[in-house]
Amino acid sequence: MIESLRSKSKELLENGTVSLVIGYAEGSKKGKTKPFFAYSSEDCDKLTFSPQCVNNLTIYLTRKFTFMKKGKVAIVAKGCDVKTINVLIQENQLKRDDVIILGMSCDGVVGKDIVHDGEQLPDENKSIKCLTCDVKTPIDYDHLFGEEIKSEALEPMTGGIYDAVKEVKAMSWSDRWKYWMDHFERCIKCYACKKVCPLCYCDVCITEKSRPQWIETSAHARGNYAWNIKRAMDLAGRCTFCGECDRSCPAEIPLNIINQELAMTVYDSFENYTAGYQTDVTPPFVSFKEEDKEDFIK
Amino acid sequence: MSVNQLSEDAFYNLIDDLNSKGTTVVAPVRNEVGMVQYEKVTSSKDNFAFDEVIGRYSPKDAFFPQHETVLRYREGENGVEVKAEEPEINDTVLLGIRPCDAAAMISLNKVFTWDYIDNLFTERRKKAVIISIACNEADESCYCTSVGFAPDGKEGSDLLFSKIKGGGYLAEALTDEGETFIANNSTCFSKKDKSVELEPIAEVTDLGVNIEHIKRWLDKKENFEHKVWDDLAAKCVGCGGCTFVCPTCHCFDLVDEPYGDQGKRVKNWDGCQFDHFTLHASGHNPREHQPQRWRNRFHCKFKIYPDRFEKKGCVGCGRCIRVCPVNLDITEAMIEITAMES
Structure with missing residues (x-):
């Protein structure tokens, strides 16, 4: 090989x-x-x-x-x-x-x-x-x-990380809030998560915009929360679960969980859409349909 | 300077004693996700990790926090009122940091007292006693001996504790502050027992590098644009991992955080590996590509620190190697440059 x-x-x-x-x-x-x-x-x-x-x-x-x-x-x-x-x-x-x-x-x-x-x-x-x-x-x-390896037929959104996501999702709102805030508290804003992400390719990141300062540079609760949520939201419907952000995080924040939680939401809300399998379809967050099921967008 | 010893029990009693006197104790603890960090501890029952090779982050944030407020401002009737922040600085003991990290505090102190005295740093340092524990174990990223330090090095510590076979520590005072500390906590210490036998000191991999040769190579102007920088650092992704875990990296940014007609100015860690670190308002960036930024960090450790502060910029803790997501290993550059200069 x-x-x-x-x-x-x-x-x-x-x-x-x-x-x-x-x-x-x-x-x-x-x-x-x-x-x-x-x-x-x-x-x-x-x-x-x-x-x-x-x-x-x-x-x-x-x-x-x-x-x-x-x-x-x-x-x-x-x-x-x-x-x-x-x-x-x-x-x-x-x-x-x-x-x-x-x-x-x-x-x-x-x-x-x-x-x-x-x-x-x-x-x-x-x-x-x-x-x-x-x-x-x-x-x-x-x-x-290398030899072709047949992947086993898998139940979508089941097992591995998806089960871990379901565990977090099963928590009460207040427990989930605490779970994430405890993890984000450890963030040191080294931005390894965005730097290793192949899909974070913007020339200028919002973290570098200072007029106004959308994301505070401070590694305090608000600044860390803003950054981590913003990063995850930007990957919704795009993340292919390469897991590089999670692997690179020196603070051990379970970024796979938040990314795949969003992937599962996109799967449920956008006709079983999963990123990375097709190049000729419009990604859900840049598409618009007149028959959109949500009223607010019409 | 005196040499005493303290038993395992006395060691933990010391933590409780210091806490009961109102002293802040910072020590290595294993947190809920398994990382070892230097944190404020409140009881001898905390989840200590004194035997861990080294904490994930350096203990520099005891003196140089990642985030702190330096002043507050408010728009009043008579213009803008500005008030410098005067944080209450408590007596602090850094208990059980590693000799490399203690040595790094000397280098940091040089930067923060160079052309401007950073009171927030110096006051914290003055009110602190640094107690290092000699290393009995090293991992493959450790390289202190290759940059002139040692697993039982004494630089930068007020006291050096060395593990005694069977439990407890030998306590060697290295400064007047260390002597005073022993006197103030005499109930925990006892005279050195003549038959005391220490745990063997860690064997640290010798890289076979020569930091004088590295410096000499860096001093040559033609090497500034040498192809080695691209060869080694083209893969660098430009995160701040290495700088944030480094015990001698000290760059920070001052930013205003406004809330309506008031706000605060905060001092936050920054890092030379970030692409916008040297970005000018004009849009020009003198360090346009990542290898140039990585070259800067290497220069800072092996040329700028010795030139400007007559101190070493790298203490060989190995954290930047452990944390790098692309296995960009500073020792590979040190080895390669030593070979070119020898």
């Missing part, structure tokens, strides 16, 4: 199809890999793939990283990462022809702070997103690496 990934990457660079291959290399510490940019055949020998490849590399396709792009690029993408590419295409941030997808068959990556050696990854060491994964073989790719 790794050998064929390397040789295909070399071929694409050597024949000039792409100028850059975005992939993974061994990390600096045990059980870690890191994002890696291969510009030459020599670089390609460092490319790797394993359950430690947790990063969603599609962040490097967004406008935050335009400085490093020179023409067409190839990207190593797991099934979950390809869903992000689909949303970027759907939102006109990327053209399908701009990118060569090196799709990886993936049976799960490691969960946060888990150090795992070897190929076989038991469920308890997997990231929670992998427990309900239905894209073990990516839904779109130019080249596929």
Whole structure:
């Protein structure tokens, strides 16, 4: 799998199809890999793939990283990462022809702070997103690496994170409020959540707008609440559950729960819409229908 | 300076004693989501984590809080009334921080007393006693010995506690404040027992780097635009994780938070890794791309701090490595630059 990934990457660079291959290399510490940019055949020998490849590399396709792009690029993408590419295409941030997808068959990556050696990854060491994964073989790719893995038929919005969301939703209003305020209290406003999110691609973020200051820079209860709610709302109907914000949060705020709570709401309210599976439909929050079921919008 | 010892029980009694005297005690505790943080503790029954390698965040916020009010203003009949905030600053004991973090306090103090005396910082520091506990364990991100510090280093602490085999601590006073602390809490301390045997001190990975060589390389103008910055830091996503967990990062922003005809000016942590940190009002940004911002942080640690404050900017706590979502490891840059300069 790794050998064929390397040789295909070399071929694409050597024949000039792409100028850059975005992939993974061994990390600096045990059980870690890191994002890696291969510009030459020599670089390609460092490319790797394993359950430690947790990063969603599609962040490097967004406008935050335009400085490093020179023409067409190839990207190593797991099934979950390809869903992000689909949303970027759907939102006109990327053209399908701009990118060569090196799709990886993936049976799960490691969960946060888990150090795992070897190929076989038991469920308890997997990231929670992998427990309900239905894209073990990516839904779109130019080249596929590894054996095709059939995803089991899953009950939508059930198991894994969805059960965790339901637990929080079952709380009383006051308990839920306390649950979230206790978590948001720990926020240190490092903004790792937005910086690792491939769908947070605005040139200027609302957090940087100071006239007026929409989101207070203070890490106090109001400032933290405003930021966390705002970030989650912006991802409603867009988040593909790559889980990068949750993984990167140094304050251990369960961002997967709030993001997927919104995803479930969108699923229920917009004809079972789930982000990342189609590029040719209008996302629910930018569509308008005269027959909208809500009166306030008419 | 004196060397005493205290038993495990006396150690926890000390926490209760200090609290009963009205002293604020800040110590490592495991919070409800499993992170170890330095927090105000109120009883010897708190969820302590003195054996944790190091807390997730640095204890710098005891002196330099992430968020604090510096003044309040109100529009009155005679124009704008401004009132400086004068927070009540309590006697504080930082109990059980690590020697690297204590050393970092010296570097921080230099910044906050450089051209302007930041009273909020200096008053808190003056009213605090820093008690470090020597490290018996290090993880693979620790590298204090490679930047000139040690797991049982004494810089920046008033007292150094070292774990005794079988329980309790050896307490070495390092400053007059440390001596006074022992005198004021004498019931908890006893004379050093001659046969006392200490737990072995942690072995920290030696990176084989040379910070003088790194500095020399950084001093050369032609290296400012060296391709190594792009090679290493193109992947940096520009979050503030590394700067916010760093014990020597000290940048902050002053912002007004208005409410109608009144408001407050607050001092909030800021970080050089944010894209708008150097953004000018004109729209020009001298550090336009992320590798330039990352280069700045590296310069700050290994060149700016030594040049301007004659202090080390990096104490090797390893937090920036642990927290980085893209495994951007500062030690890789240190190793690479050392190799280029040697």
